[in-house]
Amino acid sequence: xxxxxxxxxxLDSERLSPAARRxxxxxxxxxxxxxxxxxxxxxxxLATGARALAAGATGVVAxxxxxxxxxxxxxxxxAPHHSDVSDTRARLRWARSGEGIVDLLAVIPVxxxxxxxxxxxxxxxxxxxxxxxLKLAAHAPGVELIIRVVYNERRALGAVxxxxxxxxxxxxxxxxxxxxxxxxxxxxxxxxSLWWAIVTLTTTGYGDVVPKTVxxxxxxxxVMVCGVAVLALLAGILATGFAEEVKRREFVxxxxxxxxxxxxxxxxxxxxxxxxxRLRSRNYPSGAMILRRGTPGDAMYxxxxxxxxxxxxxxxxxxxxxxxxxxxxxxxxxxxxxxxxAVSACTLLILNVAEFYQIAGQxxxxxxxxxxxxxxxxxxxxxxxxxxVVDD
Ligand code: CMP
Numbered sequence: 001x002x003x004x005x006x007x008x009x010x011l012d013s014e015r016l017s018p019a020a021r022r023x024x025x026x027x028x029x030x031x032x033x034x035x036x037x038x039x040x041x042x043x044x045x046l047a048t049g050a051r052a053l054a055a056g057a058t059g060v061v062a063x064x065x066x067x068x069x070x071x072x073x074x075x076x077x078x079a080p081h082h083s084d085v086s087d088t089r090a091r092l093r094w095a096r097s098g099e100g101i102v103d104l105l106a107v108i109p110v111x112x113x114x115x116x117x118x119x120x121x122x123x124x125x126x127x128x129x130x131x132x133x134l135k136l137a138a139h140a141p142g143v144e145l146i147i148r149v150v151y152n153e154r155r156a157l158g159a160v161x162x163x164x165x166x167x168x169x170x171x172x173x174x175x176x177x178x179x180x181x182x183x184x185x186x187x188x189x190x191x192x193s194l195w196w197a198i199v200t201l202t203t204t205g206y207g208d209v210v211p212k213t214v215x216x217x218x219x220x221x222x223v224m225v226c227g228v229a230v231l232a233l234l235a236g237i238l239a240t241g242f243a244e245e246v247k248r249r250e251f252v253x254x255x256x257x258x259x260x261x262x263x264x265x266x267x268x269x270x271x272x273x274x275x276x277x278r279l280r281s282r283n284y285p286s287g288a289m290i291l292r293r294g295t296p297g298d299a300m301y302x303x304x305x306x307x308x309x310x311x312x313x314x315x316x317x318x319x320x321x322x323x324x325x326x327x328x329x330x331x332x333x334x335x336x337x338x339x340x341x342a343v344s345a346c347t348l349l350i351l352n353v354a355e356f357y358q359i360a361g362q363x364x365x366x367x368x369x370x371x372x373x374x375x376x377x378x379x380x381x382x383x384x385x386x387x388x389v390v391d392d
Contacts, residue, residue: 008078034061297329306346313384
């Protein structure tokens with residue numbers, strides 16, 4: 001692996017490696033530190049020392065972003081979707097992409113800092129906040145999820161928006177008719193009444209403009225109720241959209257992990273899709289105690305990556321990628337027969353006991369394969385003369 005490939009692997013936002021995660025977290029911390037220093041620099045009564053500190057921090061963060069931009073430009077040819085073009089063209093493509101433009105905008109403060117620093121021009125410094133907020137939005141986890149949810153729910157959200165516009169225009173027109181005579185400045189035209197309508201419909205209610213006639217107040221009551229209903233609808237649509245999108249992503253993630261466990265390769269696609277929805281994944285650090293001998297069996301585990309040590313008898317057994325454990329307690333309905341400890345960092349898929357029995361009913365072949373292995377392990381343990389586990 002070349003140095004450029006290694007750097008790309010860490011910078012690639014799609015990767016979930018610990019180094020990539022750490023870098024992303026550091027990047028977000030740097031953006032937040034930059035935003036704080038710029039915001040602090042705009043406070044009028046700040047002491048000279050604190051102002052200089054804020055300006056210095058802004059400069060450091062801006063320089064870090066410049067270095068990051070140059071590195072991202074350098075590694076751009078490593079992106080899989082740039083494999084068919086020359087290095088220069090790949091870099092140009094990246095520079096013109098949304099991510100490239102946002103990162104370039106974030107570098108603009110470097111020029112400002114170099115030519116006098118934000119301490120000398122606090123107003124221009126506040127512009128950095130907008131540029132760095134943009135960078136935060138582009139790199140923060142979850143922002144992409146929100147955009148996806150809004151896109152997925154665009155039809156339902158569009159329908160609510162139409163409802164909102166209808167309510168807004170009706171409210172403004174009715175209030176204009178009711179209040180025009182008494183309050184010509186506030187309700188003299190429909191556009192002027194729109195301010196009251198939007199403040200009321202969004203349930204903000206500044207109270208700067210209020211209806212005085214009985215009819216106006218009656219309409220206002222209806223508009224307030226409509227406002228609550230529209231907001232409730234919006235919240236419901238977004239919450240459902242979020243739950244569905246998160247579930248979909250989790251399904252795809254687990255599906256990819258399941259594909260790495262050879263045991264599941266023999267099961268058909270339909271059966272796998274049935275199992276995937278019932279599994280959850282968990283990472284264990286090296287040395288973690290995963291199962292303790294004598295405790296009740298509540299789940300079984302499939303190893304996606306890593307190695308575990310099963311402490312049976314004098315000679316432990318080591319299980320690696322693709323193997324499973326924790327099945328004996330579920331099949332025998334007895335406590336755990338051994339301690340199981342992670343000897344390296346592990347990613348495991350976990351199938352809880354209730355789901356295990358449901359699958360046993362629907363996928364007998366799968367459970368038979370697990371039973372056959374459990375039988376072999378029982379025989380193996382007898383030869384190891386492991387001390388028996390006593391039921392409570
Ligand atoms: P369980 O008894 O639920 O918890 C401990 C697990 O260790 C057990 O299920 C098996 O999955 C695993 N195990 C026990 N004995 C052996 C063995 N001889 N070889 C491999 N795995 C074992």
